[in-house]
Amino acid sequence: MAKTCAIVLAAGEGKRMKSKKPKAMACVLFKPMIDWVLDAVEKSGVTDTCVVVGHLGEEIDVHIDGRSEICYQNERLGTGHAVMQAVAFLNNTDAENVLVLNGDAPFMDSTTIEDSLGLHMAMNSGVTVISAKLGNPIGYGRIVRDAGGNFQRIVEQRDATEQEKLINEVNSGAYWFNKKCLLYALTQIKQENDAHEYYLTDTIEEIKKIGWPVCVHMTDNTDVVLGANDRTQLMELNEIARKQVILNHLVNGVDIPCADGVIIGTDVVIGPETTLLPNTIIRGRSEIGTACEIGPNCLIDDSKVGDNVKLRNTEVEQSQVMNGTDIGPFSHVRPNSYIAQNVHIGNFVEVKNSQIGEGTKLPHLSYIGDSDVGKGVNFGCGSLTVNYDGKNKTRTTVKDGAFIGCNANLIAPVTIGEYAYIAAGSTITNNVEQCALSIARSRQVDKPGWVLEKKPYKNMP
Ligand code: UD1
Ligand code: CA
Numbered sequence: 290m291a292k293t294c295a296i297v298l299a300a301g302e303g304k305r306m307k308s309k310k311p312k313a314m315a316c317v318l319f320k321p322m323i324d325w326v327l328d329a330v331e332k333s334g335v336t337d338t339c340v341v342v343g344h345l346g347e348e349i350d351v352h353i354d355g356r357s358e359i360c361y362q363n364e365r366l367g368t369g370h371a372v373m374q375a376v377a378f379l380n381n382t383d384a385e386n387v388l389v390l391n392g393d394a395p396f397m398d399s400t401t402i403e404d405s406l407g408l409h410m411a412m413n414s415g416v417t418v419i420s421a422k423l424g425n426p427i428g429y430g431r432i433v434r435d436a437g438g439n440f441q442r443i444v445e446q447r448d449a450t451e452q453e454k455l456i457n458e459v460n461s462g463a464y465w466f467n468k469k470c471l472l473y474a475l476t477q478i479k480q481e482n483d484a485h486e487y488y489l490t491d492t493i494e495e496i497k498k499i500g501w502p503v504c505v506h507m508t509d510n511t512d513v514v515l516g517a518n519d520r521t522q523l524m525e526l527n528e529i530a531r532k533q534v535i536l537n538h539l540v541n542g543v544d545i546p547c548a549d550g551v552i553i554g555t556d557v558v559i560g561p562e563t564t565l566l567p568n569t570i571i572r573g574r575s576e577i578g579t580a581c582e583i584g585p586n587c588l589i590d591d592s593k594v595g596d597n598v599k600l601r602n603t604e605v606e607q608s609q610v611m612n613g614t615d616i617g618p619f620s621h622v623r624p625n626s627y628i629a630q631n632v633h634i635g636n637f638v639e640v641k642n643s644q645i646g647e648g649t650k651l652p653h654l655s656y657i658g659d660s661d662v663g664k665g666v667n668f669g670c671g672s673l674t675v676n677y678d679g680k681n682k683t684r685t686t687v688k689d690g691a692f693i694g695c696n697a698n699l700i701a702p703v704t705i706g707e708y709a710y711i712a713a714g715s716t717i718t719n720n721v722e723q724c725a726l727s728i729a730r731s732r733q734v735d736k737p738g739w740v741l742e743k744k745p746y747k748n749m750p
Pocket of ligand 1: 366
């Protein structure tokens with residue numbers, strides 16, 4: 290196969306998004322649209338890519354982080370002008386064919402890219418336009434064909450006649466160009482249209498004029514043309530992607546009895562026989578094992594969850610939860626935590642930057658921060674670690690089998706030995722040796738008859 294390269298147009302401002310971000314950074318299923326496009330390009334095997342940025346281009350540049358080349362379009366004079374900014378990139382690559390894509394059309398897929406390249410090569414085409422037939426073509430450039438069905442040209446919505454506006458086959462904004470044809474045609478196009486822009490679509494006429502074939506690859510996957518110019522369209526794209534991802538998981542054996550509020554990122558892996566209940570959001574590079582029950586109301590971000598795990602009304606961020614553990618309702622596992630197998634974390638518990646050993650129990654109202662907790666430890670209700678002294682954060686160690694009584698405070702840095710027994714209500718500041726009992730609270734004092742003598746109540750019979 291001849292060598293290929295790609296140019297992604299992402300200089301658009303996206304005024305109608307009313308966002309402080311460049312349009313290509315708007316997210317579909319938590320992933321910026323530019324990443325969807327670059328993923329499809331990479332998946333199709335095109336390795337040499339240049340993204341044209343303009344409005345807030347530095348932000349895209351930082352985000353892309355060397356994944357592709359970047360060039361800047363400082364004045365936005367249209368899609369043709371955007372491609373002109375990549376002429377140096379084109380001159381530097383030995384690719385013969387150039388894929389041009391819109392950075393705001395996230396559903397362009399590798400199959401469409403590969404199939405259209407197949408046609409482009411077979412026809413030895415100067416340019417191959419990717420098109421699709423839409424129920425509602427308003428806003429898109431239309432594919433004008435002659436009576437015999439042969440492709441004539443593309444006309445933009447604002448330049449189209451009433452007759453042309455009836456055409457429902459539209460330009461996706463994605464094309465394969467023969468590089469030489471593209472470089473030549475870019476020198477010929479002018480700003481002669483209603484928008485006074487350099488239209489990339491005008492290159493087609495120039496390529497035709499020099500005698501090269503021009504083709505259209507019409508795809509059945511109409512989603513590939515969909516773009517987001519405003520938040521309504523962005524929500525529509527999210528909904529399309531959300532349903533598609535859920536369908537894929539259902540096919541793989543994930544059980545989703547009701548998909549209300551279930552949002553799963555594109556890079557998430559879920560094992561069969563796991564059940565997802567409403568309002569569960571799983572995103573980032575999360576992996577969920579088999580036979581888990583996740584939800585209702587869970588948020589899992591960039592985390593690894595083992596098999597047979599139960600999470601209810603729980604958030605897990607950048608952490609690992611191993612097989613057989615159950616968490617919730619209303620608990621929060623914060624970044625950099627490792628919850629081993631068969632741990633029980635109940636209600637209103639927060640774990641942060643900590644290791645929790647196998648079989649340990651944190652049933653109610655605990656905070657475990659910056660701690661290394663062993664196996665089979667029991668934290669009584671309200672017991673917690675005190676990891677912050679106002680200046681520094683320090684670690685707490687609790688060894689295997691220790692018992693931490695209700696409402697105990699473990700003031701870090703401190704180590705509780707194996708099987709040590711901490712009395713309820715203790716505030717522990719010194720290390721406790723293994724198998725010791727530690728009581729750190731004042732002794733109870735009772736004064737019989739004190740109430741009758743002092744009469745502290747307003748009304749008492
Ligand atoms: C373009 C096509 C239209 C097609 C539609 C598909 C032209 C003239 N029209 O129209 O036929 O149906 O895409 O979505 O090409 N951009 C730049 N620099 C610019 C202008 C645009 O980088 O100066 C980028 C935008 O960020 C966007 C893409 O090019 O990612 C398309 O631009 P947009 O203005 O949205 O083009 P459309 O009017 O939608
Ligand atoms: Ca557009």
